[in-house]
Amino acid sequence: MTDPKSTITTKFVSQIDAFGIKPSKIHRNLSPENLVEMAVQKNEGILTTTGSLAVKTGKYTGRSPDDRYIVDDDETHDTIDWGKVNHPIPLDRFDKIFNKMKKFVEGKELFVFDGFVGADTENRLAIRVINDHSWQSLFARQLFVRPSAAELENHEPEFTVLCINDFEAIPEVDGTGSNVFILINLTKKLVLIGSTSYAGEMKKSMFSVMNYLLPKRGIFPMHCSANIGKSGDTALFFGLSGTGKTSLSADPNRMLIGDDEHGWSDNGVFNFEGGCYAKCINLNQEAEPQIWNAIRSGAVLENVVIDKQTLKPNFDDGSLTENTRAAYPLEYIPTAVFPSVGGHPKVIVFLTADALGVLPPLSKLTKEGAMYHFMSGYTSKLAGTERGIKEPKATFSECFGAPFMPRPAEVYAKLLGEKISNHKTVVYLINTGWSGGPYGVGKRISIKYSRAMVTAALTGALDIVKYRHDPLFNVDVPTECPGVPSEVLDPKTTWQDKDAYELSAKKLAQMFADNFNKFKNVAPEIINAGTKP
Structure with a gap:
């Protein structure tokens, strides 16, 4: 503009x-040019080799x-x-x-x-x-x-x-x-x-x-990213910071509506923002090319370490914080749509980062199950997102965004349930956290596999595969997914110590149940769609 x-x-x-x-x-x-020029003159930041403005936010x-x-x-x-x-x-x-x-x-x-x-x-x-x-x-x-x-x-x-x-x-x-x-x-x-x-x-x-x-x-506000396929199908990605909303929604085969905040009205989905605020710790050009290429003139890098001699950003250096960020306008994403609006979503993906390493990487939810997991908002707070967080910490964040939801969770869950029913939306839960053991033992699930799961969900590939019911977490888990080894889909098979897995899985299921007890006046069918410890 x-x-x-x-x-x-x-x-x-x-x-x-x-x-x-x-x-x-x-x-x-x-203009961005004038603001950058003034920032450099006032020693608020420095220009990097990418053309972006690098700033430090100090203590916070x-x-x-x-x-x-x-x-x-x-x-x-x-x-x-x-x-x-x-x-x-x-x-x-x-x-x-x-x-x-x-x-x-x-x-x-x-x-x-x-x-x-x-x-x-x-x-x-x-x-x-x-x-x-x-x-x-x-x-x-x-x-x-x-x-x-x-x-x-x-x-x-x-x-x-x-x-x-x-x-x-x-x-x-x-x-x-x-x-x-x-x-x-x-x-x-x-x-x-x-x-x-x-x-x-x-x-x-x-x-x-x-x-x-x-x-x-009557508009459903959401902490989610959103994109559109070539056939006009809209998809939503819910999840807290660090679970993959920005990375997994920046799909070269789909058009981006937005990466973080949206509303769902009677007209469809619309972005709240005009830009993206992407985490860029360990940013890799091959894995996340759209974000990498968006870091250019007019973009702002927060707390990214810059080499003093070359002025080149070091995205692997988390010495200032793990919560390094890049802010840039949506125009910097080649696949972004303007205006940033879409139709009613056909698929919703809930993203979580399970630090215990026991939640299935991919599962399908009923409407009631979706409301249960939405109200629960289970994930792990990742390092740097808030002050004092040094390593992943299991937490329940209502609506996958409790810090930003002023009203009771039941208000937002009711809107979600109504939208799912009215538009026959399918909901999947994808765990982008740990596999083969908890944090410190296992490894983070490959973004390559997470992308394959998302692709399968959006293209309908999961509509034709067989499912097994996980009685503990009360979800339906596909036995196969294109691009993902079958053993990865069953977290127990990735653990060397099966007894340790059982103990950790039961612990997490009980955590879900204990957390959900705080909600009052919830319909029995929603409670029954939850975990069964």
């Missing part, structure tokens, strides 16, 4: 004045979930699933921090991106992102949906993100848990972010906002 020659209008100035900030200078919707190289709060007010008090994920903060504390931030940025140079969340013009959200660093504005420009010149001229933001990296909270004064904060006010339609340079907080805070707003309109 070509930037308009002048984006500072009288209307925009009046909006900034009404917002209550008084910067010395403000830049609006600058992943999300800070314990520092994320939602304002508890009349709008949210009875609609948010308060607990260990959604922390409440009173309105007076929010207002106090907001006022301090406005005073802090007075007389400073700021950057604004005006655009949208959502490629579907009927269901998108107009947003404004205000930053104190040019590279963060570049990130916002590449990750959110960019406006046309006419849309920018008439832009009326419905939600604003004020992300000021240099502003720190004082916990004992401001009532936060640390100097970092991500505060969401759904009534005032405002997000405040401070003291962390990890850019993913901006995109995930707006994802949380969409996940709150859309269910009221």
Whole structure:
């Protein structure tokens, strides 16, 4: 999208004045070239041999979930699933921090991106992102949906993100848990972010906002990637960070809708974003060519180690963090579709990374089984995705994205079940985790095999094979899959110690059952579709 020659209008100035900030200078919707140039001049980052901008985010190289709060007010008090994920903060504390931030940025140079969340013009959200660093504005420009010149001229933001990296909270004064904060006010339609340079907080805070707003309109918000086949068939890939959403949806034989956040309306599927935010630790050109080739001029590399002499990225070096990232616009993926929308999905793939190495690599789910596994959201948190995670840790993340789901899991599962029934969608569970033993003993399942399983699911090859029923996990497992050795499909055969496998499998099945007990008022058929320890 070509930037308009002048984006500072009288209307925009009046909006900034009404917002209550008084910067010395403000830049609006600058081009990537201008933002990169300013970032280099300000020593915010360096240009690499790929042409991408490499930046370091300092202490915070992943999300800070314990520092994320939602304002508890009349709008949210009875609609948010308060607990260990959604922390409440009173309105007076929010207002106090907001006022301090406005005073802090007075007389400073700021950057604004005006655009949208959502490629579907009927269901998108107009947003404004205000930053104190040019590279963060570049990130916002590449990750959110960019406006046309006419849309920018008439832009009326419905939600604003004020992300000021240099502003720190004082916990004992401001009532936060640390100097970092991500505060969401759904009534005032405002997000405040401070003291962390990890850019993913901006995109995930707006994802949380969409996940709150859309269910009221009967739209299913999803933490998933999506693509389309040559025949127009849409597929969804659910899973937490590191399970393969980005890698497995970037298929050269299919068109990419998006890699992370989508909505499913009566019209079909639509991407929330205008870009991709791919993990790139151990990135391999042969295994992931689309991501590799997208890292070029205009892309942002977060915390990737750069050789000081050659300025070449070292994607195998995780010394800064395992959570190295590449942010780039969807246009950088040759197979991306525009606008980023698709029809109702024929196939859904749930992706999990089982660190115990006992879950079948591939299984087929009933509608009730899909709702059970969706609500369970079993996976392993992988190193670097959050602060403090050094090795895989088994966890249950509701809806394959609990950190971003403000409402109770039952709300989203109900929408999933309705969509599956209405559109006769087939659901598969694919484990991209460990085989031959748990983490530390076995090995990560080859991405080559995972790709073959996905291909079989999407092409209908799994419709004509035989299945065996796994009584413990209560799923149907194919006895064969094109491109995958049969022994890989049965995890027990890959373990040398069969007794150890049985103990670990029963342990995981019991973990599923214990976790599901927290859900109340769940239909018996959904409970019965779960594990049978």
